[in-house]
Amino acid sequence: MDTTKIGNKEAIALLVTITFNNIILTITKTVLETTTSASLLNILYVGIITIIFTCVICYFLNKFPTFDLLDISSFLGGKVLKWIIGLLFIAYFIFFTGNLLHIFSSCLQIIYFPLTKVFFIILIFIIAATIACNFKYNAIYRSTLIIFPLLIISTIFLFVSDMHFFNTDKVYPMFGNGIFTTFVSGISNMFAFQALAYIYFMPPMLKEPDKVKKIAINAIVISCIFILISVAIILFMFDAFVKTDELLPFYSAVKYIEYGSFFQKLDSIFFLIWIISFVSYLSITLKFSSSILQKLTYAKSTSILTYFLAFLLLIAAVWQKNFAISVIVSEKLYMYAFFALVIVVAFLVLAVACLKQKFVRWTK
Amino acid sequence: MSKNTFFITFFIVLLIIFISAFSSSYVSHNLDNLAYVLAIGIDKGENAKLKVSTQFTKTAVFSSGGGSSSEDSSNIVLVSGEADSIFSALNLINSYIGREVNLAHCSIITFSEELAKEGISSEIYSLMNHQQIRPTANVIITKSTAYEYLKNSKPNLEKLTTQYYDTFAITSKFTGYISNLTIGNFFDELSNELCDTTAILGGLNSKAKDEENSSSTQNQTTNPNELVAGSSTISNGRGTENIGIAVFNEDKLCGELTVSETISHLLINNKIDTCIISIDNPIKEGTKMEVQLTPAKKCKKTTSIKDDKLIIDVDLTLDANVITLAEGINYESSEVLDKISNAVKDYLSNEMNNYFNKVSTEYGVDIDKFCLNAQKYFPTKQKLYEFNLKEKYKSAEFNSNINIDVISSLLITKT
Numbered sequence: 001m002d003t004t005k006i007g008n009k010e011a012i013a014l015l016v017t018i019t020f021n022n023i024i025l026t027i028t029k030t031v032l033e034t035t036t037s038a039s040l041l042n043i044l045y046v047g048i049i050t051i052i053f054t055c056v057i058c059y060f061l062n063k064f065p066t067f068d069l070l071d072i073s074s075f076l077g078g079k080v081l082k083w084i085i086g087l088l089f090i091a092y093f094i095f096f097t098g099n100l101l102h103i104f105s106s107c108l109q110i111i112y113f114p115l116t117k118v119f120f121i122i123l124i125f126i127i128a129a130t131i132a133c134n135f136k137y138n139a140i141y142r143s144t145l146i147i148f149p150l151l152i153i154s155t156i157f158l159f160v161s162d163m164h165f166f167n168t169d170k171v172y173p174m175f176g177n178g179i180f181t182t183f184v185s186g187i188s189n190m191f192a193f194q195a196l197a198y199i200y201f202m203p204p205m206l207k208e209p210d211k212v213k214k215i216a217i218n219a220i221v222i223s224c225i226f227i228l229i230s231v232a233i234i235l236f237m238f239d240a241f242v243k244t245d246e247l248l249p250f251y252s253a254v255k256y257i258e259y260g261s262f263f264q265k266l267d268s269i270f271f272l273i274w275i276i277s278f279v280s281y282l283s284i285t286l287k288f289s290s291s292i293l294q295k296l297t298y299a300k301s302t303s304i305l306t307y308f309l310a311f312l313l314l315i316a317a318v319w320q321k322n323f324a325i326s327v328i329v330s331e332k333l334y335m336y337a338f339f340a341l342v343i344v345v346a347f348l349v350l351a352v353a354c355l356k357q358k359f360v361r362w363t364k
Numbered sequence: 365m366s367k368n369t370f371f372i373t374f375f376i377v378l379l380i381i382f383i384s385a386f387s388s389s390y391v392s393h394n395l396d397n398l399a400y401v402l403a404i405g406i407d408k409g410e411n412a413k414l415k416v417s418t419q420f421t422k423t424a425v426f427s428s429g430g431g432s433s434s435e436d437s438s439n440i441v442l443v444s445g446e447a448d449s450i451f452s453a454l455n456l457i458n459s460y461i462g463r464e465v466n467l468a469h470c471s472i473i474t475f476s477e478e479l480a481k482e483g484i485s486s487e488i489y490s491l492m493n494h495q496q497i498r499p500t501a502n503v504i505i506t507k508s509t510a511y512e513y514l515k516n517s518k519p520n521l522e523k524l525t526t527q528y529y530d531t532f533a534i535t536s537k538f539t540g541y542i543s544n545l546t547i548g549n550f551f552d553e554l555s556n557e558l559c560d561t562t563a564i565l566g567g568l569n570s571k572a573k574d575e576e577n578s579s580s581t582q583n584q585t586t587n588p589n590e591l592v593a594g595s596s597t598i599s600n601g602r603g604t605e606n607i608g609i610a611v612f613n614e615d616k617l618c619g620e621l622t623v624s625e626t627i628s629h630l631l632i633n634n635k636i637d638t639c640i641i642s643i644d645n646p647i648k649e650g651t652k653m654e655v656q657l658t659p660a661k662k663c664k665k666t667t668s669i670k671d672d673k674l675i676i677d678v679d680l681t682l683d684a685n686v687i688t689l690a691e692g693i694n695y696e697s698s699e700v701l702d703k704i705s706n707a708v709k710d711y712l713s714n715e716m717n718n719y720f721n722k723v724s725t726e727y728g729v730d731i732d733k734f735c736l737n738a739q740k741y742f743p744t745k746q747k748l749y750e751f752n753l754k755e756k757y758k759s760a761e762f763n764s765n766i767n768i769d770v771i772s773s774l775l776i777t778k779t
Binding site (some may be wrong): 036037110111112113114115116117120124127169170173174175176177179224237238239252254255257264322338345 | 386
């Protein structure tokens with residue numbers, strides 16, 4: 001049995017965990033700010049577009065079995081393009097994950113550790129993720145699969161528990177800020193599907209690379225359901241999020257859960273699940289980034305690369321002067337970077353490489 | 365240095381760093397260093413903008429052992445201080461009591477009527493900004509000062525004050541005299557441009573008023589059309605009562621709902637399990653009949669727009685049980701039941717009309733979220749703003765369709 005490759009279920013859990021962490025921290029807020037009452041409609045629409053997009057990139061990836069984006073870049077533009085694409089993706093993963101780490105650590109500091117410096121909370125996360133990343137036999141992918149049901153159960157539990165606070169009239173006006181915002185500029189909400197960025201590097205890691213399409217589609221559909229549930233919770237519960245902005249909308253929703261006078265203040269349980277899930281997300285990102293760097297440098301061991309990337313992650317998480325900067329980065333810059341790199345550059349590399357492959361075969 | 369020695373040294377250094385970094389947060393969260401606030405009262409200050417009163421209970425009460433914890437008024441500590449903001453005042457109180465004031469168990473937040481009339485959005489936003497405040501804490505607008513209200517809030521039947529505060533949510537379900545209104549609702553409705561917000565109306569009863577030498581008992585009433593907190597005939601060891609609803613226009617208190625209006629409001633919003641109303645007896649003139657109402661179906665609110673006018677329809681289906689019986693009447697007779705049914709229907713229709721007139725025409729507020737219901741007629745937010753729904757609501761046409769099914773007269777069916 002190959003213990004270094006990822007199974008299909010592990011791969012789906014991995015991709016959904018990535019999206020889930022983004023949903024908790026930034027995506028729900030950004031989606032609601034952009035499309036207000038039309039958020040659910042917009043997510044359905046964007047979800048369909050994302051599934052189509054995923055089918056197309058999986059079609060391209062299947063043309064190069066067991067190749068990831070780096071191998072395809074190398075085929076298309078040699079080492080130079082491979083290095084450019086590799087470094088761009090490492091920068092993307094490390095910088096924005098670091099930024100999310102800053103946001104999550106700031107939330108934890110405000111809620112639970114008011115007298116502890118954010119730096120130490122960030123440091124403890126990075127150490128945990130680095131240790132997890134260095135475990136053998138793909139421990140992080142397996143642990144992600146164990147955590148995955150907890151994410152599903154906790155989200156459904158949150159939805160059901162808060163249901164009696166819901167007011168479904170808040171789904172109107174149907175088109176929110178307008179048809180253009182919902183269906184044209186609202187496409188920007190596609191950045192909710194962060195798992196797309198990781199799909200490009202999955203084929204060589206999979207036990208069954210030919211099933212990348214099935215894995216990717218399943219992951220996107222589950223992510224879409226997660227986003228719909230999350231947005232529905234916040235949209236139906238709070239009028240406030242359209243007008244005011246809160247640190248962590250999910251935390252606000254969790255605070256409402258009460259079952260009699262015995263089960264109150266369940267936020268600690270939710271935070272425990274979110275913390276475990278976030279460590280998984282960090283270790284997945286470190287693992288992917290170190291794999292990319294290893295492919296670029298041909299290093300024998302990934303350990304030293306993981307330490308180096310963990311150090312970069314620490315810098316990416318602590319450079320922000322305040323919380324507001326990290327929120328701006330995660331809501332604006334993150335979106336632009338996602339579209340530029342994941343949707344445009346990576347897609348173009350795949351498409352042009354396919355054309356080159358056809359041309360090479362034709363000339364032979 | 366071997367690899368193992370390096371890792372052990374590294375691990376110990378890390379451990380020391382994290383112990384020192386997290387110990388300060390641990391110390392601040394230590395139970396021995398915390399003072400749990402049960403209730404906050406906010407009044408207009410004499411020397412500063414606000415007078416904040418905090419009600420604590422002595423921690424020994426909870427640790428007396430054997431599960432027989434009990435609390436009397438001597439265990440309740442009320443501390444107040446003045447400052448320009450809530451948290452400056454809490455800081456002042458903090459310095460006085462020596463422990464860190466913790467709001468995680470604060471069950472009620474009380475504002476004086478005087479302060480509420482000037483607007484309390486800043487206080488509400490500040491409280492919601494605090495991570496310890498629970499969104500389920502009740503908001504009470506008191507007709508006396510908040511300090512007096514808290515001073516007189518002592519449990520009657522419960523061992524602990526917190527247990528008494530927990531009864532607010534239950535009472536609202538089976539009396540219809542108050543509504544379980546929380547700071548979470550208040551904040552959310554305050555943030556919504558289309559609806560207005562409400563709070564529990566509280567006050568001192570006649571006994572407490574006598575003790576406080578305030579305006580005495582001259583405005584006492586038993587008529588549900590006039591009855592609000594501070595005007596009931598209740599006289600008991602606890603000096604506070606919660607009756608009615610405080611109505612806000614944006615963040616300013618603009619009026620109050622009496623018992624009858626509160627029942628109408630709760631019936632429309634499906635926030636009531638059962639309540640008792642008193643109607644003119646249709647069988648024996650000149651007497652009163654008490655009827656217990658229970659919603660048979662959820663109230664259906666329909667908002668439509670016709671000729672630029674808002675039309676609001678409310679469909680209520682209720683089951684009724686006759687409680688007060690008169691001699692010599694067969695309560696199984698369909699003629700008697702029809703008479704009672706029509707009488708209840710007329711009474712409720714009249715009460716509903718009065719309620720709608722008061723909230724829409726007199727106060728100009730939408731506390732039943734009818735405007736939210738009307739949003740479906742507008743494809744976009746821009747169209748919604750152009751229509752100016754909130755302004756149109758003031759001249760809306762209200763139609764109430766009430767169906768009453770008199771079930772029985774409980775145990776005795778014929779007298």
